[in-house]
Amino acid sequence: MIEVLTAGPLGTVQDLGREGLAHLGVGRSGAADRPAAALANRLVGNPGSAAVLELTLGGLHVRLERGVLAALTGAPCPVTVSGRAVGSHAPFWVHAGEQLRVGAPVRGLRSYLAVRGGVAVEPVLRSRSTDLLSGLGPPPLAPGMVLPIGEDRLDWPAADLAPQAELPEVPTLSVLPGPRLDWFAADALRVLCARPYVVSGDSNRIGVRLTGAALPRLVERQLPSEAVVSGAVQVPPSGQPIVFLADHPVTGGYPVIGVVDEVPAAAQVRPGQQVRFRVAKP
Amino acid sequence: MRILRCGRRAALVEVDALEQVLGLHACLSEDPPPGLVQLIPASRTLLVEYDPGRIGFDQLATELRGREAGTQVLAAERELVVPVSYDGADLAEVAELTGLTEDEVVARHLAGRYRVAFCGFAPGFGYLDGLDPALHVPRRSTPRVRIPAGSVALAGDYTAVYPRESPGGWQLIGRTELELWDLANYPPTALTPGTAVRFVRA
Numbered sequence: 001m002i003e004v005l006t007a008g009p010l011g012t013v014q015d016l017g018r019e020g021l022a023h024l025g026v027g028r029s030g031a032a033d034r035p036a037a038a039l040a041n042r043l044v045g046n047p048g049s050a051a052v053l054e055l056t057l058g059g060l061h062v063r064l065e066r067g068v069l070a071a072l073t074g075a076p077c078p079v080t081v082s083g084r085a086v087g088s089h090a091p092f093w094v095h096a097g098e099q100l101r102v103g104a105p106v107r108g109l110r111s112y113l114a115v116r117g118g119v120a121v122e123p124v125l126r127s128r129s130t131d132l133l134s135g136l137g138p139p140p141l142a143p144g145m146v147l148p149i150g151e152d153r154l155d156w157p158a159a160d161l162a163p164q165a166e167l168p169e170v171p172t173l174s175v176l177p178g179p180r181l182d183w184f185a186a187d188a189l190r191v192l193c194a195r196p197y198v199v200s201g202d203s204n205r206i207g208v209r210l211t212g213a214a215l216p217r218l219v220e221r222q223l224p225s226e227a228v229v230s231g232a233v234q235v236p237p238s239g240q241p242i243v244f245l246a247d248h249p250v251t252g253g254y255p256v257i258g259v260v261d262e263v264p265a266a267a268q269v270r271p272g273q274q275v276r277f278r279v280a281k282p
Numbered sequence: 283m284r285i286l287r288c289g290r291r292a293a294l295v296e297v298d299a300l301e302q303v304l305g306l307h308a309c310l311s312e313d314p315p316p317g318l319v320q321l322i323p324a325s326r327t328l329l330v331e332y333d334p335g336r337i338g339f340d341q342l343a344t345e346l347r348g349r350e351a352g353t354q355v356l357a358a359e360r361e362l363v364v365p366v367s368y369d370g371a372d373l374a375e376v377a378e379l380t381g382l383t384e385d386e387v388v389a390r391h392l393a394g395r396y397r398v399a400f401c402g403f404a405p406g407f408g409y410l411d412g413l414d415p416a417l418h419v420p421r422r423s424t425p426r427v428r429i430p431a432g433s434v435a436l437a438g439d440y441t442a443v444y445p446r447e448s449p450g451g452w453q454l455i456g457r458t459e460l461e462l463w464d465l466a467n468y469p470p471t472a473l474t475p476g477t478a479v480r481f482v483r484a
Contacts, residue, residue, distance in 0.1 A: 022322045024471055025401035025408075124465055134405050136465075179286035179294040225402055227322035227329035229292050251324050251402040259289030 001065040002115065002147040005099070008059025011141030012130035012205075013119050014112075014246075015051040021125060022227065022250050029131035032205055032246045032267035033110050036074035040114035043071035043091045045157040050118030050150070051128040053141065055111045057270070060102040060141070064094045068149060069116040069157075075108025075167065075268060090161045108167045108268040120150030132205050133247040167268055170196055173243070173260045174280035175233060180223070180255035184235070185216035188257060189279060192233075192241065196274035205247040207234070208266050210275065214239025215257060225251040231260040233277075283350050285343045291319070292331045293342055300399050300411055303328050304476055306349065315345035323400040323475050325409070362472055364443060364462075365484035366391075366434050370454035372422070376436060379419045379453075390414040391434075391455065396441065396479040401471075406445035406463040408473035413441045425451035432458045434481070445471060459484065 004011075014037060017030025031037035031054055041050050053060070058077040072079050072088040079086050080101045086092035088111070094100050105111060121128050121138045130137040141147075177189060197212035215235050228234065228251065232244045236254045243266045244252075260266055261280055269275055284296040297303055307323050310330070317336030322329040332342055368388045377384045391414070399411040413436065421437045426449060429435075433444040435452035444450060445463035463471050473479070 020320055021405075021469060022320060023401060023475055024406055024469055024473075025403065026405045026470075125468065125470060136405060176287065176289055179288045224325045224327075226294065226324040226327040229289050229329070229331070231289055249402070250322065251400075256288070259287075261290065 002119070002149065003063040003065065004060075004141050004143055004145040004147070005063060006059065006061035007141040007143060007145075008055055008057065008102070010056040011060055012054050012132070013051050013121050013138050013141075013147070014054040014129045015127055016049055017129045017246065018125050018127045018131075018136070025250050026125065026136065027131060027134060027247060027250050028230070029127070029129040029137065029247050031112065031129075033074050033112070033264040035264050036110070037112045037114075039089070039162055040071050040073040040112040041118075043073065043089070043157055043159065043162060044069045044114045044116040045154050046114060046116060046118050046152055047154055050114065050152040051121065053113040053119060055102060055113065056109060058102045058104045058111055060113065061099065063097070063099050065096065066149070067093065067095045070094055070100065070113060072102065072111055072113050073162070073164075074111040075105035076164070077105045077111050078103035089164050091157060107169075109270040110267055115149055116153055118150040118152035120148040120152070131247050133249060170274045170276055171262070171265045171269060172276045172278055173262050173266055175258035175260055175277050176280040176282070177258045178256075181257055183217060183219040183223070183255040184257055185218045188215045191215055192257065193277045193279060196276045197241065199269045199271050199273045199275060201271040203269075203271060205245055207245055207248055208243040208269055208275075210241050210243070212240070215241060217255075219255075223253055223255050225253045228252045228256060229259060231263040231266070232256040233258050233260060283347065285346055287339060288329065290334055292329055293339060293346070295328045295330060295346055296326060297328075298326070300325055304397070304399070306346075307475060309349050313349070315342060317342070324402065325399060360472075361478040361480060364434075364458050364460050364479060364481050366456040366458050366481050367484045368456040370434065370456045372453040373455050376417070376419055376453050376455055380416055382416065387417065387455065390417055391441065392481055392483065394441070394481070396481075398473050398475050398477045398479065399440070400475050401473065404446065404448050406471040406473060407442060408471075408475075409440045410442055410479055411440065413439055417441075419453050421451040422453060425449055429454065430457070431463070432460070434458060443473075445473070
């Protein structure tokens with residue numbers, strides 16, 4: 001059991017999400033930075049389908065009832081177990097009754113805490129992910145919550161460290177143009193890539209909202225709602241782009257100018273930070 | 283048919299009418315091209331998600347074009363009958379907007395033969411196509427914060443049943459006791475795209 005003492009700004013349970021239900025209006029959800037969540041699972045010897053905790057700006061404080069192997073990935077945070085410092089991106093032991101504290105990340109936004117066996121809250125539609133848009137899945141972490149640990153495990157992990165490149169100060173996101181590039185003025189892609197955009201404070205798991213040069217529209221009529229994908233750069237009438245993340249709506253009514261290749265990097269940008277776009281190679 | 287790139291794992295197929303969306307959806311579900319992951323219909327488009335390790339965009343586009351001629355809407359395999367109490371909070375307003383009496387609004391809604399065109403807005407929220415043009419009404423100018431599950435509603439060309447309690451701006455004409463959304467089932471709703479729907483008086 002994991003007993004939550006302090007939840008931090010936003011903590012949720014996440015796994016690979018709900019696949020194959022989008023035609024029923026159920027979005028995929030799941031870890032926003034999927035490779036980071038997958039790495040956390042690998043470091044403790046879990047299958048990729050095991051659920052982990054996704055922390056936004058760290059700030060978690062928990063007590064472990066039984067001893068367990070754990071690992072933190074994604075945005076690197078200071079981690080202590082009963083006051084002793086342990087590293088991120090490497091597995092560590094938490095003994096029975098010990099308290100684990102995750103501080104705030106120096107860079108990046110979302111960190112992933114995996115425990116060997118996985119977080120075993122009750123699945124909803126075959127996934128343990130919290131979808132903040134639709135309200136499916138377990139509620140966000142709150143003090144007093146007790147999370148069971150499951151038996152979703154493989155052999156003991158072979159790696160004891162996964163060196164990570166430092167997260168860039170101004171990440172560059174590659175945009176593959178389309179599907180609705182022709183709804184924008186001819187220079188819209190150039191405008192998008194010319195200067196960095198600033199990440200807005202109302203960004204969340206649904207999308208990264210950006211402020212900067214407005215993207216000029218050519219077609220002014222209303223777009224009938226159509227399905228959107230993770231990484232889609234949707235442009236509402238304000239002209240300020242939104243990059244969709246894991247909890248994006250299944251369909252959207254504003255044109256998508258392009259789709260970002262590096263969704264995990266987009267999931268790590270924090271409010272106030274700058275991001276740059278470039279046109280992706282086809 | 284226009285086939286548009288939508289990232290590296292999806293193609294957005296744009297057609298002229300909902301009929302063609304449903305036809306292509308049925309055709310691809312029946313006879314999926316290699317590497318097909320998921321299909322998401324909307325009113326004029328079908329998103330085709332694929333595994334780029336198994337099929338490339340150009341090859342997928344060829345597969346999609348090859349099916350264009352063969353697409354036809356198959357007769358719906360199932361019909362869902364929804365019993366409704368026509369006592370919705372906006373029934374009087376809908377009557378006023380349409381110039382019909384409340385009884386005529388109800389009669390026309392009951393006479394319709396509907397089909398789930400696509401789902402969106404919220405999990406299990408199916409847009410039902412086939413609404414009598416006389417019943418096309420705008421959304422409410424101020425959406426409601428809370429609409430109870432089972433509310434039967436109208437907006438634009440569509441009618442729908444709110445599957446769960448949620449906010450919303452549609453005009454409420456009635457309510458069903460039928461549970462259309464159940465998380466204990468997989469899939470959680472019977473309102474899948476293409477399903478025929480008929481309303482009867484509760």
